[in-house]
Amino acid sequence: xxxxxxxxxxxxxxxxxxxxxxxxxxxxxxxxxxxxxxxxxxxxxxxxxxxxxxxxxxxxxxxxxxxxxxxxxxxxxxxxxxxxxxxxxxxxxxxxxxxxxxxxxxxxxxxxxxxxxxxxxxxxxxxxxxxxxxxxxxxxxxxxxxxxxxxxxxxxxxxxxxxxxxxxxxxxxxxxxxxxxxxxxxxxxxxxxxxxxxxxxxxxxxxxxxxxxxxxxxxx
Amino acid sequence: xxxxxxxxxxxxxxxxxxxxxxxxxxxxxxxxxxxxxxxxxxxxxxxxxxxxxxxxxxxxxxxxxxxxxxxxxxxxxxxxxxxxxxxxxxxxxxxxxxxxxxxxxxxxxxxxxxxxxxxxxxxxxxxxxxxxxxxxxxxxxxxxxxxxxxxxxxxxxxxxxxxxxxxxxxxxxxxxxxxxxxxxxxxxxxxxxxxxxxxxxxxxxxxxxxxxxxxxxxxxxxxxxxxxxxxxxxxxxxxxxxxxxxxxxxxxxxxxxxxxxxxxxx
Numbered sequence: 001x002x003x004x005x006x007x008x009x010x011x012x013x014x015x016x017x018x019x020x021x022x023x024x025x026x027x028x029x030x031x032x033x034x035x036x037x038x039x040x041x042x043x044x045x046x047x048x049x050x051x052x053x054x055x056x057x058x059x060x061x062x063x064x065x066x067x068x069x070x071x072x073x074x075x076x077x078x079x080x081x082x083x084x085x086x087x088x089x090x091x092x093x094x095x096x097x098x099x100x101x102x103x104x105x106x107x108x109x110x111x112x113x114x115x116x117x118x119x120x121x122x123x124x125x126x127x128x129x130x131x132x133x134x135x136x137x138x139x140x141x142x143x144x145x146x147x148x149x150x151x152x153x154x155x156x157x158x159x160x161x162x163x164x165x166x167x168x169x170x171x172x173x174x175x176x177x178x179x180x181x182x183x184x185x186x187x188x189x190x191x192x193x194x195x196x197x198x199x200x201x202x203x204x205x206x207x208x209x210x211x212x213x214x215x216x217x218x219x220x
Numbered sequence: 221x222x223x224x225x226x227x228x229x230x231x232x233x234x235x236x237x238x239x240x241x242x243x244x245x246x247x248x249x250x251x252x253x254x255x256x257x258x259x260x261x262x263x264x265x266x267x268x269x270x271x272x273x274x275x276x277x278x279x280x281x282x283x284x285x286x287x288x289x290x291x292x293x294x295x296x297x298x299x300x301x302x303x304x305x306x307x308x309x310x311x312x313x314x315x316x317x318x319x320x321x322x323x324x325x326x327x328x329x330x331x332x333x334x335x336x337x338x339x340x341x342x343x344x345x346x347x348x349x350x351x352x353x354x355x356x357x358x359x360x361x362x363x364x365x366x367x368x369x370x371x372x373x374x375x376x377x378x379x380x381x382x383x384x385x386x387x388x389x390x391x392x393x394x395x396x397x398x399x400x401x402x403x404x405x406x407x408x409x410x411x412x413x414x415x416x417x418x419x420x421x422x423x424x425x426x427x428x429x430x431x432x433x434x435x436x437x438x439x440x441x442x443x444x445x446x447x448x449x450x451x452x453x454x455x456x457x458x459x460x461x462x463x464x465x466x467x468x469x470x471x472x473x474x475x476x477x478x479x480x481x482x483x484x485x486x
Contacts (some may be wrong), residue, residue, distance in 0.1 A: 067311075067314070070318070070320070071314050071315075071317075071318040071320070072318070073318070074317070074318030074319040074320060075314070075317050075318045078319070080318055080319035080320055082320070083265070083318075083319055083320045083321075084261075166308070167308060167311070168308075168311070169305070169306055169307045169308055169311075171306065175306075178396070178398075179270050179277070179306070181398050181402070182269070182270045182271055182396065182398045183270050183271075183272060183276050183277065184426055185398075185401075185422045185425045185426030185427055185428045186426050186427055187402055187405070187427045188427070
């Protein structure tokens with residue numbers, strides 16, 4: 001198998017990797033906001049439920065969560081919902097990733113919001129701003145700025161975590177390389193996949209640095 | 221904010237309730253047999269891993285091989301369409317019991333432990349496990365005694381793993397048979413125990429050019445069969461279909477095509 005053939009096959013797997021990454025990101029950020037509001041809620045029962053949920057999701061391995069999402073409907077309830085679609089495995093992986101990452105994101109958001117000193121809320125109140133005005137015009141711009149470094153960390157981890165989806169046989173770039181290994185007895189494509197991740201994460205790092213620069217306001 | 225929290229709480233509660241309701245409703249109507257279930261959806265989903273010559277992807281990415289064509293022939297006789305799903309080998313019982321696949325048709329070795337978790341069709345191929353070493357070690361690692369205390373590698377949950385454990389106490393269980401060969405190549409183990417059919421199609425090829433089957437060591441013989449869910453009523457029908465394919469010579473012709481005629485159970 002030539003270099004270009006291997007590259008082409010790996011690109012097919014990398015497409016799945018990228019799709020899983022992008023969809024997880026798009027869905028987990030808004031869901032993370034909702035989870036964040038729940039865990040900061042003044043309504044205690046809701047807060048307790050949401051915090052317990054975050055504890056379970058952050059406290060168990062993502063690999064286990066993938067197994068639960070994909071296998072439990074068939075084993076426990078005798079309804080293999082994901083086996084019915086052509087890309088059911090991808091959907092199952094996406095659900096597990098979105099739930100997992102929204103919990104991590106929610107904690108980053110909570111940290112960002114709670115890092116704003118109380119004095120600023122009081123000052124805004126004195127200036128006659130409503131609660132909504134304070135939140136959207138004073139708090140949010142500072143929060144966005146503060147959460148960029150931890151978010152970029154988590155997002156880069158997500159790129160690499162997508163390779164876990166292959167435990168439920170989602171054919172990502174690493175699984176393509178494993179299949180080449182199984183059929184052609186070639187080992188190097190497996191290590192070659194590293195280059196794909198490296199370049200992709202390199203581009204992301206550049207993007208984050210650019211965003212950080214753009215958000216360089218309120219500098220003391 | 222408080223209002224929002226209450227709405228969210230109500231929405232969450234409703235979502236949980238409906239989810240529970242859906243599951244109990246669907247769980248109720250499971251009074252169909254396994255074969256009727258497959259008939260209903262029209263497919264026989266075969267769980268496979270890619271390995272030549274049993275199941276592998278051809279130039280166009282279509283799954284082919286001895287097991288693949290065999291499965292298609294049997295499925296046709298049962299009025300089903302054979303579909304192939306690549307799985308992770310050590311999740312095969314999970315895949316089968318969660319109905320993500322309907323059978324394991326991929327050079328599955330029959331053994332007692334597996335019989336507790338699944339039902340097998342009649343056996344169709346004779347297989348053995350074999351010892352693979354580096355070509356340079358062929359002359360030295362040539363008896364069972366020479367392997368004692370050496371580092372072995374085999375696929376976790378495979379028949380080769382138990383065979384390896386009989387040979388030496390130092391066994392590394394890896395995630396795939398091919399990984400055992402990679403470990404051997406990298407020098408992290410001294411020998412690997414894998415299916416002879418897999419070894420034949422890989423040793424001396426590509427990056428495994430340096431590996432060879434040790435012909436001086438013979439391990440116990442075993443058989444390949446198709447694995448189904450425990451208690452499935454499709455097993456009988458599959459056995460009848462296999463008998464027909466044996467009787468009219470179709471299966472032998474297929475075995476010849478993939479160089480397995482010598483190993484076919486007649």
